[in-house]
Amino acid sequence: MRQLTFVRQGLVEWRDVADATIETGLDALVRPLVLGRCDLDVGFVRGVAPMREGEPIGHEMIGEVVDVGDLVRSMTPGQHVIVPSQISCGTCRNCRRGFTGRCQAVPFGAGYGMNRDGDFGCAAADLVRVPYADAMLVPLPTGADPVTMIGAADMALDAWRAVGPQLRERPGASVLVVGGLASVIGIYAAGIAVALGAGRVDYVDDDPRRLAEAAKYGANAIARPCELTEVYEIVVDADGQAETLVQALRATEPEGLFTSVSIHLRPLTGLPLIELYHKGITFRTGRANVRAQTDALLPLCTHGHFDPAMIDTRLYAFDDAPAAWLDDAVRTVAARD
Helix, strand or coil: CEEEEEEECCEEEEEECCCCCCCCCCCEEEEEEEEECCHHHHHHHCCCCCCCCCCEECCEEEEEEEEECCCCCCCCCCCEEEECCECCCCCCHHHHCCCHHHCCCCCCCCECCECCCCCCCCCCECCEEECCHHHHCEECCCCCCHHHHHHHHCHHHHHHHHHHHHHHHCCCCEEEEECCCCHHHHHHHHHHHHHCCCCEEEEEECCHHHHHHHHHCCCEEEECCCCCCCCEEEEEECCCCHHHHHHHHHCEEEEEEEEECCCCCCCCCCCCHHHHHHHCCEEEECCCCHHHHHHHHHHHHHCCCCCCCCCCCEEEEHHHHHHHHHCCCCCEEEECC
16 A cells, blocks of 8 residues: 655655554554645655654544454444544543543554654555544544545644633633744634634734635734734744744733644743743643544534634645645645545
8 A cells, every 4th residue: 555655855755565454453444535734744844843764744634434443342434534643542541631642552652644653654545554443533523524624633633722721711811823833723723712702813923825814714913023012811832933932922911821832843942931930821832632632623613613624725636645745835635536
């Protein structure tokens, strides 16, 4: 079978690998129907984030179950499912606490196509083995179009964790999103905040395309460079630059909630800790726990409050996934006919 492979910076291609098979009774085999290119994939192919040559790449997928192991109880062949990007068993201490991005049953941080340990391959393949199928797989809502919903399979989950729990705790709070490197995630965070009834949602970026996409979701689009004269209860860093990280922290009001959805790749990144100490800011960073958050996000999408497909998306045929990964569009998707 074919598997999408990172060859080097600026080049990915299909390569033949051994067919995926059922290895344990808990496994399922899933045939991808739609692949989404994640912001992290963009970082890999552009050389911003490190990836080893020859590694499988791609982790955002909706597919069809084609076979299940004899211990799988909730999944049957023919079902359309969202496949989480991270491997999680559902029963270890971390999974039971909702920390599915840090499952203790697999190598730390194991996932599909993200340069992580565990040898689980990637989602961008002709067939994908899903371990712990009952715990991992999420049935696609009845009547939902896989192409329309692909954004909810990964990046919208990363965005939701930065604003969803926070707005549940503080209904009507003001929200600032600083967009950039995590481009779609930042736009989605602004859109989800609007959908959840935030009192004010400002989206700051230096890219006209991303500003326009955020405005489509109802956010106030503010071009950078700019002075942030307001302070906000909830702030999201999706830029990944140390300078804008500090600017965003200083725009967080006392006792504010700050989440960085970016990966800051420097060995050390300076923070104005004395200011944060006096203001009492809660700072959160790290991988999202995607499986644990799916059940909270999907109703927002299926009830029409948030549409992950509103963002301008360039659609490719499934066989043309290598070209989709190298496209300079904000968002690309590869789908079967």
